[in-house]
Ligand SMILES: Nc1ncnc2c1ncn2[C@@H]1O[C@H](COP(=O)(O)OP(=O)(O)OP(=O)(O)O)[C@@H](O)[C@H]1O
């Protein structure tokens with residue numbers, strides 16, 4: 001096992017495409033790190049450079065205590081699992097698992113022991129004598145994992161290993177993967193564009209866009225404290241709601257005004273985000289997560305109420321998503337532009353929302369007991385302690401502790417406190 005350290009890693013493909021741009025990540029020994037981001041953001045390229053399948057154009061890559069930039073893949077002591085795992089069709093499961101070790105000249109009894117262990121761990125023992133054609137998709141993917149496990153490498157690299165499986169199988173494989181990682185404790189870098197997979201598997205998640213690291217943090221902190229509009233919109237499903245707004249009043253009694261609404265901004269929000277006071281009397285972008293709404297009948301008494309007219313409702317059993325128009329145009333910003341185009345290849349629920357007479361559509365996630373019906377008036381409560389604010393120019397979260405560092409990395413103007 002080993003830590004993996006990327007220091008300013010670049011990849012420029014022939015033809016000049018800069019697929020990875022100054023990527024720095026410190027993946028601790030035994031950590032499960034997820035790389036997530038929209039299609040084409042450079043996830044696979046980054047992983048392939050770590051594996052040694054792609055040359056590194058700039059920066060240094062360290063695995064354990066060795067710089068491995070120029071080391072051949074076979075000497076890096078890592079095992080890779082791809083989306084399109086290729087099993088040998090004429091070999092049994094057992095032979096598939098043993099094959100790599102055999103090539104390396106591992107002693108017979110050791111091969112048997114490692115294969116048996118991996119098979120047990122993955123629930124493959126009943127299938128050891130079968131050939132791949134006689135296995136389900138999930139079982140085949142388990143064999144592919146097993147081939148990586150038997151090698152006992154310093155690290156696992158996985159590129160969307162579950163994306164060929166159906167939704168239900170993905171959920172159960174996700175659980176197996178987590179257990180496996182707990183059991184083996186091997187440093188793992190896992191690529192996906194599915195943010196639910198990222199959030200459920202990762203100790204930490206690195207969000208990439210256009211080859212650049214946006215933010216790396218625990219799933220909970222990415223959700224609670226996204227560093228910019230892009231991360232805010234990408235992490236969380238349904239996505240965060242945004243509106244162009246104006247901050248008015250003073251810190252002791254402040255309001256955020258948008259779409260004909262006026263929400264009080266509690267004093268503790270100013271305490272948590274000291275830079276916010278500098279935005280009083282100015283425009284910014286407000287963000288509210290669907291989960292920070294509730295049907296007023298079920299909301300805490302101190303939550304602020306707003307009247308809305310429900311459009312579509314999605315009854316999910318455990319909760320209801322209420323989609324409603326607000327009296328404002330959708331936010332247009334470079335950080336939100338990619339989100340709509342990428343959402344369509346997700347799970348479907350995020351598919352770019354149609355515009356209603358140029359009005360932004362927002363989503364509230366309310367209690368399943370709510371009596372909301374499509375087309376009806378509804379009062380919603382909002383937890384204003386959890387409002388998010390973003391600079392309308394840079395898209396950076398106002399008052400985020402990493403905002404200045406992120407600005408430097410992304411090449412946008414650093415936030416200046418304007419009191
Ligand atoms: N061999 C190549 N030559 C030139 N450009 C490439 C090559 N491979 C990838 N690219 C480009 O590099 C960028 C990053 O590609 P990459 O495959 O790393 O993205 P990704 O994040 O894995 O996307 P996806 O989620 O679709 O798998 C893309 O713009 C892609 O077109």
Ligand SMILES: [Mg+2]
Nearest residue numbers: 043044045159
């Ligand atoms: Mg990829």
